Amino acid sequence: MSDQSTNLPDTPPAFAAPTGPAAGPRGVPWLRIVFGVVVAAVAVALPYFNDPATNQIFCQVMYLALAAMGLNLLTGYNGQISLGHGAFFGIGAFTAAILTVDHGWVIEATFPIAAILAAVVGVAVGFPALRLKGLYLALITLGLAVLFPLVVKKFVEGPGGVPLLKPKRSQVGSMVDFWADDIYRYYVCLGILAVMFLLAWNLVRGRMGRAMIAVRDQEVAASTVGIGVANVKVWSFALSAAYAGLAGALSVYVDRTADASNPIIYFQRSIEFLIAVVIGGAATIGGPLLGAMLLVAIRRRTEGTEAMAPALLGGALIIVVYVLPDGIVGGLRRAAAWFRGRTAGSASPPDPSPASPSATPAPSPN
Amino acid sequence: MALLDVRDIEVRFGGVVALDGLSFDVGAGEICALIGPNGAGKTTMFNVVSRLYEAQAGHVTFDGQDLLALPPHQISRIGVARTFQNLALFPALSVLENVMVGAHTEGKIGFLGSMLRIGSAKEERRLRTECREILERMSLGHLADRPAFGLPFGTLKRLEFARALASRPKLLLLDEPANGLTHGEVDELGKTIKHIRDEFDLTILLVEHHMSMVMSISHQIVVMDFGRKIAEGTPDQVRDDPVVIEAYLGTPA
Ligand SMILES: Nc1ncnc2c1ncn2[C@@H]1O[C@H](COP(=O)(O)OP(=O)(O)OP(=O)(O)O)[C@@H](O)[C@H]1O
Numbered sequence: 001m002s003d004q005s006t007n008l009p010d011t012p013p014a015f016a017a018p019t020g021p022a023a024g025p026r027g028v029p030w031l032r033i034v035f036g037v038v039v040a041a042v043a044v045a046l047p048y049f050n051d052p053a054t055n056q057i058f059c060q061v062m063y064l065a066l067a068a069m070g071l072n073l074l075t076g077y078n079g080q081i082s083l084g085h086g087a088f089f090g091i092g093a094f095t096a097a098i099l100t101v102d103h104g105w106v107i108e109a110t111f112p113i114a115a116i117l118a119a120v121v122g123v124a125v126g127f128p129a130l131r132l133k134g135l136y137l138a139l140i141t142l143g144l145a146v147l148f149p150l151v152v153k154k155f156v157e158g159p160g161g162v163p164l165l166k167p168k169r170s171q172v173g174s175m176v177d178f179w180a181d182d183i184y185r186y187y188v189c190l191g192i193l194a195v196m197f198l199l200a201w202n203l204v205r206g207r208m209g210r211a212m213i214a215v216r217d218q219e220v221a222a223s224t225v226g227i228g229v230a231n232v233k234v235w236s237f238a239l240s241a242a243y244a245g246l247a248g249a250l251s252v253y254v255d256r257t258a259d260a261s262n263p264i265i266y267f268q269r270s271i272e273f274l275i276a277v278v279i280g281g282a283a284t285i286g287g288p289l290l291g292a293m294l295l296v297a298i299r300r301r302t303e304g305t306e307a308m309a310p311a312l313l314g315g316a317l318i319i320v321v322y323v324l325p326d327g328i329v330g331g332l333r334r335a336a337a338w339f340r341g342r343t344a345g346s347a348s349p350p351d352p353s354p355a356s357p358s359a360t361p362a363p364s365p366n
Numbered sequence: 367m368a369l370l371d372v373r374d375i376e377v378r379f380g381g382v383v384a385l386d387g388l389s390f391d392v393g394a395g396e397i398c399a400l401i402g403p404n405g406a407g408k409t410t411m412f413n414v415v416s417r418l419y420e421a422q423a424g425h426v427t428f429d430g431q432d433l434l435a436l437p438p439h440q441i442s443r444i445g446v447a448r449t450f451q452n453l454a455l456f457p458a459l460s461v462l463e464n465v466m467v468g469a470h471t472e473g474k475i476g477f478l479g480s481m482l483r484i485g486s487a488k489e490e491r492r493l494r495t496e497c498r499e500i501l502e503r504m505s506l507g508h509l510a511d512r513p514a515f516g517l518p519f520g521t522l523k524r525l526e527f528a529r530a531l532a533s534r535p536k537l538l539l540l541d542e543p544a545n546g547l548t549h550g551e552v553d554e555l556g557k558t559i560k561h562i563r564d565e566f567d568l569t570i571l572l573v574e575h576h577m578s579m580v581m582s583i584s585h586q587i588v589v590m591d592f593g594r595k596i597a598e599g600t601p602d603q604v605r606d607d608p609v610v611i612e613a614y615l616g617t618p619a
């Protein structure tokens with residue numbers, strides 16, 4: 001008698017890749033444990049087999065992955081698009097640079113400050129963002145990334161009047177005798193990355209992570225079950241910005257440069273983060289890391305032929321959108337499900353993992 | 367005193383008067399049905415109680431509190447839960463997680479607590495157990511770890527029911543819960559609703575077009591047409607009311 005069919009979905013939320021199957025009580029996941037141990041062992045051993053320049057590249061992957069994870073929390077899990085994360089990254093970078101270069105801080109001590117400052121600005125952006133959605137939010141945050149270098153130019157004057165700060169080599173050196181500078185920095189980055197990814201993982205599979213996803217997919221129902229939508233959105237913004245800010249501080253640690261002389265550099269960063277999230281797999285924990293790896297790999301391949309980078313990246317993006325709509329991680333998951341289905345015969349039910357979760361009708365509240 | 371008291375509610379959308387001075391009340395423990403032809407304003411009434419629509423005039427009192435003074439996300443905290451006519455589930459979450467989102471107000475862990483796992487493991491276990499029990503109760507236990515995405519409509523309607531129960535409400539608003547079910551399933555659902563009311567100590571406001579179910583489980587029926595109440599009473603009183611018959615036969619429902 002009534003007409004649920006007339007009321008089919010509004011647009012599915014951007015980047016709303018389905019989260020993976022909840023780890024059910026299927027016994028001990030040996031495969032995962034072995035895989036995890038192997039990955040950890042490789043990550044720990046890696047810097048010993050490489051020269052300092054290569055270790056620096058690994059560190060770049062890590063801070064990029066950290067920033068991408070921040071954006072992933074906001075865009076992937078909470079559905080708020082931001083092209084302004086380059087600005088939060090920049091805030092972190094200049095916080096670290098100013099405190100070390102002008103005030104003589106130990107650079108490691110600036111990391112928490114960078115994260116907190118970025119989070120504070122994140123809150124300041126998160127509130128007006130409550131009134132914006134989709135493209136509008138993307139445009140406003142983009143403005144943030146474009147504006148940032150101009151603001152920095154007003155307040156920061158490095159040598160020669162350029163808004164560029166470089167900590168001394170000694171300021172980013174090793175604090176222990178048994179590790180060379182590059183190996184030491186690698187472990188600092190690895191430790192921070194591991195902790196921040198663990199925190200994110202804890203978050204997204206808990207009460208507030210579910211709330212973030214609920215707000216992303218179905219704001220009306222989320223508020224009806226008692227989720228403070230505004231609260232969740234602003235918190236997501238703050239946390240997300242903190243990740244990006246911390247990543248920015250790490251970039252100064254790794255590359256020994258905070259640079260605002262190029263007016264579009266932080267805008268480019270924003271795009272990089274977004275590409276890493278989309279290619280790796282939005283709303284997954286592994287996605288930002290895989291995306292960051294791929295991004296840096298592409299950047300390396302195209303070194304010298306700068307025009308190639310956008311072409312390759314664009315190509316990768318198109319492939320992802322058409323072939324792997326939920327990114328590398330989503331693709332791997334589907335491959336794994338397909339493989340399990342093959343090996344288990346028809347014992348397990350077919351995996352209903354969707355490419356987009358839009359088939360469940362979204363209501364206007366009615 | 368009545369648990370829910372609706373007084374002179376008026377809602378307009380431009381020129382359309384969706385609710386036109388509607389008044390009724392629901393006593394604690396009752397099952398009250400809100401019926402009427404398509405477009406009568408039933409869902410609009412639910413949306414007023416959920417604070418999704420603003421009423422231009424009138425009052426709603428729940429458990430002695432002025433409900434219209436609260437923001438939407440506070441409604442669940444004072445004990446009102448609902449389902450949606452057209453479903454409003456979280457497709458990317460598993461069936462169990464959907465119910466756990468329904469239990470949001472039963473938990474306390476915030477962002478930092480979740481990240482640092484301060485007290486969250488224990489709360490999470492408790493919620494998980496309770497929500498699994500609710501799923502079992504709604505015969506959805508075997509689907510707990512499946513994504514909600516792609517399940518049949520009837521199953522999803524039951525899932526929404528389960529999600530609403532997870533907040534331990536006093537008042538439950540069900541918007542066409544039997545929609546999309548077969549005749550056998552409708553009878554089954556009627557029984558479930560009655561049992562759940564007893565088990566969970568609920569008061570239920572029900573919108574439903576399946577008259578057999580409405581007549582068999584309701585204590586009180588409010589009949590609406592064009593946003594107004596045209597009749598009210600027990601199933602027996604309403605069944606034979608000429609005004610009601612006129613409204614239903616006179617409108618292609
Ligand atoms: N958001 C809205 N904007 C404009 N008009 C609306 C809106 N919501 C409801 N209406 C109108 O209000 C009137 C009542 O609609 P409502 O959905 O409450 O009816 P209903 O009794 O639930 O009908 P059904 O049995 O078909 O579900 C209708 O004329 C409808 O078009």
Ligand SMILES: [Mg+2]
Nearest residue numbers: 366408409451
């Ligand atoms: Mg309706």
